[in-house]
Amino acid sequence: MAVKELFVSCETEAAMRQFYREIQLLSALEHKHIVGFIGACLDPEHPCIVLEFCMCSVLDVLQDETQDVSLSQILLTARDVAEGCIYLHGQEKPILHRDLKSGNILLTSTGSAKVRFSGLQEAFWWSWVVGGTGCLCCFARAILICCTPVA
DSSP states (O other), X not given: OEEEXXXXXXXXXXXXXXXXXXXXXXXXXXXXXXXXXXXXXXXXXXXXXXXXXXXXXXHHHHHOTTOOOOHHHHHHHHHHHHHHHHHHHTSSSOEEOSXXXXXXXXXXXXXXXXXXXXXXXXXXXXXXXXXXXSOGGGSOHHHHHHHSOOO
16 A cells, blocks of 8 residues: 655645545546555545555656666556556546656556556546636647537
């Protein structure tokens, strides 16, 4: 298990709503290539989320000059991440990660890759894009073209 402690005060109603939304999102996701949600502590003085434990991130491996990474491991990691993203995009309300990078791809003890969310701000429901709200400056032009409503 890994415990994600929230250092932002959850004493305000808005902060608690954000915390509950993150729990709601994480608890609804269940896939072998998404870091698993185990539970949460809802105490406003000690809010935390309990997640599946992974050994390290891809960033850790890339920064460790003593590690040799084979082409087959790179391809397996890419496949695992793609499967996780396909799962996210295939939800009833499709989800875009928005911060997919080596630090947010974790590796298990068996070498399997899992996508993690560091915070709810990384999750972006696809309908927000199609509906015309949200931060569109973050998206590639091809995504914006695909999401443009047809009149």
